[in-house]
Amino acid sequence: xxxxxxxxxxxxGKVGRDLVELMDAQEHRGADSTGFAIYGTPRDxxxxxxxxxxxxxxxxxxxxxxxxxxRDHGADLLGDPxxxxxxxxxxxxxxxxxxxxxxxxxxxDADTLTDRIEIQSCGRSLEIxxxxxxxxxxxxxxxxxxxxxxxxxxxxxxxxxxxxxPNASHPFWARPFSDVAIVHNGQITDYFTWRxxxxxxxxxxxxxxxSELIAVWVSDQMKDGLTMEQALKKxxxxxxxxxxxMIANTDGIGFAKDRFAMKPLVVIDHGGDLAMATEEQAVRxxxxxxxxxxxxxxxxxxxxxxxGNLAMAA
Amino acid sequence: xxxxxxxxxxxxxxEVNEEIQEACKRGDKIRVxxxxxxxxxxxxxxxxxxxxxxxxxxxxxxxxNTGARVEVERNAGWAVGEGMSDGHITIGGYAGMSCxxxxxxxxxHVKGDAGPRCGxxxxxxxxxxxxxxxxxxxxxxxxxxxxALGGAGESCADALWAxxxxxxxxxxxxxxxxxxxxxxxEEVAEVDEIxxxxxxxxxxxxxxxxxxxxxxxxxxxxxxxxxxxx
Numbered sequence: 001x002x003x004x005x006x007x008x009x010x011x012x013g014k015v016g017r018d019l020v021e022l023m024d025a026q027e028h029r030g031a032d033s034t035g036f037a038i039y040g041t042p043r044d045x046x047x048x049x050x051x052x053x054x055x056x057x058x059x060x061x062x063x064x065x066x067x068x069x070x071r072d073h074g075a076d077l078l079g080d081p082x083x084x085x086x087x088x089x090x091x092x093x094x095x096x097x098x099x100x101x102x103x104x105x106x107x108x109d110a111d112t113l114t115d116r117i118e119i120q121s122c123g124r125s126l127e128i129x130x131x132x133x134x135x136x137x138x139x140x141x142x143x144x145x146x147x148x149x150x151x152x153x154x155x156x157x158x159x160x161x162x163x164x165x166p167n168a169s170h171p172f173w174a175r176p177f178s179d180v181a182i183v184h185n186g187q188i189t190d191y192f193t194w195r196x197x198x199x200x201x202x203x204x205x206x207x208x209x210x211s212e213l214i215a216v217w218v219s220d221q222m223k224d225g226l227t228m229e230q231a232l233k234k235x236x237x238x239x240x241x242x243x244x245x246m247i248a249n250t251d252g253i254g255f256a257k258d259r260f261a262m263k264p265l266v267v268i269d270h271g272g273d274l275a276m277a278t279e280e281q282a283v284r285x286x287x288x289x290x291x292x293x294x295x296x297x298x299x300x301x302x303x304x305x306x307x308g309n310l311a312m313a314a
Numbered sequence: 315x316x317x318x319x320x321x322x323x324x325x326x327x328x329e330v331n332e333e334i335q336e337a338c339k340r341g342d343k344i345r346v347x348x349x350x351x352x353x354x355x356x357x358x359x360x361x362x363x364x365x366x367x368x369x370x371x372x373x374x375x376x377x378x379n380t381g382a383r384v385e386v387e388r389n390a391g392w393a394v395g396e397g398m399s400d401g402h403i404t405i406g407g408y409a410g411m412s413c414x415x416x417x418x419x420x421x422x423h424v425k426g427d428a429g430p431r432c433g434x435x436x437x438x439x440x441x442x443x444x445x446x447x448x449x450x451x452x453x454x455x456x457x458x459x460x461x462a463l464g465g466a467g468e469s470c471a472d473a474l475w476a477x478x479x480x481x482x483x484x485x486x487x488x489x490x491x492x493x494x495x496x497x498x499x500e501e502v503a504e505v506d507e508i509x510x511x512x513x514x515x516x517x518x519x520x521x522x523x524x525x526x527x528x529x530x531x532x533x534x535x536x537x538x539x540x541x542x543x544x
Contacts, residue, residue, distance in 0.1 A: 260450075261411070261430040261431075261448070261449045261450070264392065264410070264411060279351075279353075279372065279373070279391070280351040280370065280372060280389070280391055280410075281350060281351040281352050281353060281372045281391075283351075284350045284351045284370075285350075288350065290369050290370065290388060293351075293370065293389055293408075295389075295408060295410060295429060297410060297411055297429035297430050297448055297449075298429075298430065298448060298449055298467060298468075299430070299449045299468065
């Protein structure tokens with residue numbers, strides 16, 4: 001089933017808190033794992049990396065290997081890595097780094113380590129936090145409620161076609177393009193056909209989750225120069241299955257719905273102060289009063305909501 | 315009959331529904347407030363119950379209704395009245411996907427639009443939508459009538475069984491195996507009988523009555539031409 005959500009604030013603020021509410025309200029749609037993509041204060045240079053390593057016992061060595069790859073590409077850490085080690089097997093990290101010489105080349109090299117340690121987001125403002133468990137558990141563990149920003153995405157996963165693994169949670173980063181993330185509700189039925197095609201083009205898949213395909217597919221479209229709007233429209237005829245997915249970048253959030261209109265999307269828009277979710281009762285957690293609700297129920301729909309005010313409040 | 319108020323908020327829906335059922339047993343008229351678009355409100359209501367939901371409700375409101383009168387002030391989520399066997403449900407605004415899915419009797423009246431697959435697999439009863447019905451409405455509907463006064467979306471009445479879909483207004487496209495019939499005066503009179511208690515009779519309407527072409531009822535796999543209509 002899965003549940004997705006998005007939030008755009010009129011002015012930068014506690015977007016993490018609202019996304020936790022949106023996902024807690026939809027936990028019954030899937031409590032296997034929960035994830036958030038949060039767009040904070042955009043920086044002029046440097047990136048924030050979020051990710052995880054899969055063997056806590058080898059954390060120091062694996063983090064050191066990743067840092068070496070960062071340094072090999074002319075970048076460096078801008079502070080000590082933040083490490084979260086309270087899971088049974090995996091650990092999570094957050095790093096701030098200076099600009100590598102060539103982002104794509106660096107990501108390609110860093111991705112050679114993904115059997116041990118995996119970068120799950122890279123952005124001037126994007127940070128992806130994801131883990132196994134429900135919204136409250138993941139939010140408490142990673143301090144999501146305290147994360148401020150302009151907009152973001154959320155996802156509650158009911159695993160169907162692939163395993164419940166922390167890195168198979170949404171959102172997925174459209175690597176190697178910084179600040180692009182997707183969340184998806186549905187099933188991609190031509191996953192293996194597309195995966196084979198994209199792997200032949202050199203893309204690497206890190207999980208068996210069909211939703212990861214959308215992130216990789218979006219990367220391929222961006223590589224070909226398509227805008228978000230063009231990619232969203234093209235996805236409806238290119239990708240098979242039942243889906244509603246959302247893509248976010250630093251400018252806003254877009255969505256696409258399949259040709260069969262099987263997966264809902266409900267939006268409340270208070271003059272650019274927006275909440276989107278799979279279920280209306282979730283957006284009502286953010287806007288409790290009666291509001292005009294927009295149901296994107298029809299087939300083959302796409303849309304983009306822009307972020308009005310990117311300047312972080314003092 | 316006294317009015318009893320049920321406050322929903324973030325309470326467990328099971329507890330809310332138990333409170334509603336108790337009020338039904340007492341014969342109270344029930345006003346449900348602070349609904350917050352929560353799911354499963356008023357499922358399995360008994361005959362004679364009378365409920366008014368302030369604001370909007372979530373999924374399955376009035377599902378499995380066996381004869382209650384239900385009114386929702388604003389919008390309803392997916393599958394309002396799913397599986398109902400009797401009673402009357404009124405939605406003041408928009409009804410989400412699969413309104414009246416598999417219903418077996420009674421009437422659903424939607425004052426706004428209805429989402430995709432309105433009346434999917436319905437077995438009996440009537441759905442009256444003052445606005446437009448969404449994509450693939452009437453899909454595999456077995457019996458009963460869907461009456462849309464404001465038009466229909468794409469793939470209307472796709473793979474219909476023995477139900478009828480009546481549309482006044484534009485139809486974006488027809489589904490597979492649909493036949494458009496000219497309704498007789500007697501049939502229009504029957505539909506007007508459904509519309510009359512709702513105050514919706516208008517003799518100037520230009521009806522499109524859709525029924526099954528029956529080419530998919532006993533599908534002959536060696537003759538795939540029916541599917542080529544897709």
